[in-house]
Amino acid sequence: MKKFLNDPKQFVPEFLEGIQLASDGALKYEPKYNLIYRADMPSDSKVSIIQGSGSGHEPAHTMIVGKGMLDAACPGDVFAGPPVDFVVETSKLMNSKMGILHIVNNYTGDRAAFEMGRELCEAEGLRIETLLVNDDVAVKDSTWTVGRRGVAGNFFVIKAVGAASEKGADLDELMRIGNKVVANVRTMGIALSSCTPPTRGTPLFEIAEDEMEVGIGIHGEPGRQRTKLVPATEIVDLLLNAIVPDLPFKDGDEVALMVNGLGGTTIAELYLLYGIAHKKLAAKGIKVFRSYVGEYCTSLEMAGAHISILKVDDEIKDLLLAPADVSIRIF
Amino acid sequence: MKKFLNDPKQFVPEFLEGIQLASDGALKYEPKYNLIYRADMPSDSKVSIIQGSGSGHEPAHTMIVGKGMLDAACPGDVFAGPPVDFVVETSKLMNSKMGILHIVNNYTGDRAAFEMGRELCEAEGLRIETLLVNDDVAVKDSTWTVGRRGVAGNFFVIKAVGAASEKGADLDELMRIGNKVVANVRTMGIALSSCTPPTRGTPLFEIAEDEMEVGIGIHGEPGRQRTKLVPATEIVDLLLNAIVPDLPFKDGDEVALMVNGLGGTTIAELYLLYGIAHKKLAAKGIKVFRSYVGEYCTSLEMAGAHISILKVDDEIKDLLLAPADVSIRIF
Numbered sequence: 071m072k073k074f075l076n077d078p079k080q081f082v083p084e085f086l087e088g089i090q091l092a093s094d095g096a097l098k099y100e101p102k103y104n105l106i107y108r109a110d111m112p113s114d115s116k117v118s119i120i121q122g123s124g125s126g127h128e129p130a131h132t133m134i135v136g137k138g139m140l141d142a143a144c145p146g147d148v149f150a151g152p153p154v155d156f157v158v159e160t161s162k163l164m165n166s167k168m169g170i171l172h173i174v175n176n177y178t179g180d181r182a183a184f185e186m187g188r189e190l191c192e193a194e195g196l197r198i199e200t201l202l203v204n205d206d207v208a209v210k211d212s213t214w215t216v217g218r219r220g221v222a223g224n225f226f227v228i229k230a231v232g233a234a235s236e237k238g239a240d241l242d243e244l245m246r247i248g249n250k251v252v253a254n255v256r257t258m259g260i261a262l263s264s265c266t267p268p269t270r271g272t273p274l275f276e277i278a279e280d281e282m283e284v285g286i287g288i289h290g291e292p293g294r295q296r297t298k299l300v301p302a303t304e305i306v307d308l309l310l311n312a313i314v315p316d317l318p319f320k321d322g323d324e325v326a327l328m329v330n331g332l333g334g335t336t337i338a339e340l341y342l343l344y345g346i347a348h349k350k351l352a353a354k355g356i357k358v359f360r361s362y363v364g365e366y367c368t369s370l371e372m373a374g375a376h377i378s379i380l381k382v383d384d385e386i387k388d389l390l391l392a393p394a395d396v397s398i399r400i401f
Numbered sequence: 402m403k404k405f406l407n408d409p410k411q412f413v414p415e416f417l418e419g420i421q422l423a424s425d426g427a428l429k430y431e432p433k434y435n436l437i438y439r440a441d442m443p444s445d446s447k448v449s450i451i452q453g454s455g456s457g458h459e460p461a462h463t464m465i466v467g468k469g470m471l472d473a474a475c476p477g478d479v480f481a482g483p484p485v486d487f488v489v490e491t492s493k494l495m496n497s498k499m500g501i502l503h504i505v506n507n508y509t510g511d512r513a514a515f516e517m518g519r520e521l522c523e524a525e526g527l528r529i530e531t532l533l534v535n536d537d538v539a540v541k542d543s544t545w546t547v548g549r550r551g552v553a554g555n556f557f558v559i560k561a562v563g564a565a566s567e568k569g570a571d572l573d574e575l576m577r578i579g580n581k582v583v584a585n586v587r588t589m590g591i592a593l594s595s596c597t598p599p600t601r602g603t604p605l606f607e608i609a610e611d612e613m614e615v616g617i618g619i620h621g622e623p624g625r626q627r628t629k630l631v632p633a634t635e636i637v638d639l640l641l642n643a644i645v646p647d648l649p650f651k652d653g654d655e656v657a658l659m660v661n662g663l664g665g666t667t668i669a670e671l672y673l674l675y676g677i678a679h680k681k682l683a684a685k686g687i688k689v690f691r692s693y694v695g696e697y698c699t700s701l702e703m704a705g706a707h708i709s710i711l712k713v714d715d716e717i718k719d720l721l722l723a724p725a726d727v728s729i730r731i732f
Contacts, residue, residue, distance in 0.1 A: 075632065
């Protein structure tokens with residue numbers, strides 16, 4: 071394992087401290103719960119938006135805490151959902167008169183922690199709603215999931231509800247908007263390599279030099295098939311042929327098109343994939359309203375990519391274009 | 402070689418087309434010269450800012466073309482400077498009454514192309530000045546360079562002159578500002594892995610599973626030494642002990658602190674390094690004015706990182722904080 075590390079067990083706390091130090095005071099860090107939260111939250115004039123999930127998917131979710139996105143994130147260790155007490159203590163700390171929104175990617179561990187956490191909080195009088203994200207069309211059930219997995223489309227859910235929340239939307243309205251995004255976003259990915267969680271020290275799975283995993287999960291879960299590596303244009307076909315008919319996306323639709331890197335793939339390759347996908351969608355009469363190319367939800371240093379497509383209407387467009395300010399930024 | 406590719410020879414044109422398609426009309430692409438340029442440029446009310454360099458360092462430089470940054474980039478193939486005619490034709494196309502600024506990282510190939518290109522353009526009456534970037538403290542001369550190499554600090558040079566140019570600065574003023582940034586920025590990097598240029602198909606160099614290259618160049622050029630991998634805290638010490646005394650950065654200084662990923666390193670590891678560096682600088686009385694964590698100048702999928710430090714004054718701070726809008730973005 072070659073990584074920038076001290077003690078592998080301190081990997082998560084050390085990078086979380088880095089996020090806090092890099093935030094110029096915008097974020098606070100509570101080591102007891104792996105908790106990164108907005109320094110200006112909670113506020114009784116805004117619903118508190120919280121996500122947990124495992125670490126190892128950065129920038130999701132601790133690096134997209136900030137104005138117009140998440141108000142707090144309390145991840146578990148790498149590829150492990152947060153313990154129940156992280157959920158409970160984070161929810162209590164972030165409690166608002168307008169209530170709390172939990173955004174949960176559909177994995178068994180995450181769901182269990184957030185369901186139990188919610189029950190414990192509700193017993194103490196907190197008001198919580200839960201938005202479940204399950205955008206991955208690759209497989210119905212999988213190693214860690216009953217039903218579809220939540221993957222890169224989660225970014226769009228957070229962006230939309232984060233923007234609406236800044237405009238004062240209440241909890242019911244955020245649930246309506248979030249579920250609308252979930253209903254309209256579809257994703258699938260391909261991996262070219264494995265990845266190595268720090269405390270494990272060895273690759274999650276083996277994959278031959280001439281193979282790819284089609285429909286990979288973000289914790290290395292198997293996808294639809296293991297096949298020989300094919301050219302980029304065929305890879306885009308494989309992904310679009312799974313994603314487009316699923317909603318279905320149709321002639322005349324406007325969409326947000328994301329090519330998400332899984333961690334080890336160059337941004338140049340992501341733009342190469344983007345160009346192919348953009349043209350193939352255009353040929354089907356599907357117009358890209360806005361492009362998203364880069365790393366949004368990774369699997370450590372895995373080489374690979376997701377294509378994620380969100381059908382947009384005027385309401386979703388406005389929410390995607392609303393300003394936001396998080397830890398990761400170019401400038 | 403496992404990459405998202407069609408024909409390796411078409412890697413650069415295909416990702417450049419992707420950049421253009423993802424830009425929502427903000428950028429144009431001229432395949433004859435690998436040229437990405439702002440659709441609203443040239444303008445006679447603004448100096449045209451151009452960079453060439455090789456491909457393979459994305460997002461530098463084609464993905465940071467846009468308002469407040471570069472006006473055009475005309476890279477060569479992966480790790481190859483642009484041919485002279487790319488420089489000449491790009492300069493002619495982007496010609497402005499206010500003149501042209503070439504920003505050149507200090508590599509022999511890049512310098513030769515830009516020097517000859519400038520001469521040819523000047524013979525046709527164009528006014529050009531050249532800003533040379535050489536922020537890498539690792540080695541004095543190296544495989545591809547006489548003098549120090551230009552690396553991640555180049556981002557700060559572009560950000561500063563790009564912002565000043567939007568405010569109407571003339572060519573002399575841009576040279577003054579650019580040279581001031583160059584005089585105040587220092588960088589050094591460490592590689593944990595090699596990388597594979599698409600048309601080569603094999604790794605640039607070999608490195609053992611327990612080794613790191615200290616002071617690596619962005620084309621895999623040797624650095625100061627090949628040593629055993631050490632913990633992250635010691636790596637930060639190695640880099641800061643080379644960078645800080647070089648300017649020197651001193652107690653009371655304010656700085657911009659960048660941790661730049663070389664391509665294959667997770668953003669979580671970059672934040673881990675950032676946190677360590679931030680605290681070590683604070684202990685020396687050096688205050689971070691603004692943080693930059695992510696991929697700014699890569700070596701394809703190489704695992705590794707640069708630390709880059711820029712001493713700032715009020716003028717540089719204003720320029721760093723000025724708005725900019727380029728192809729790569731989070732939202």
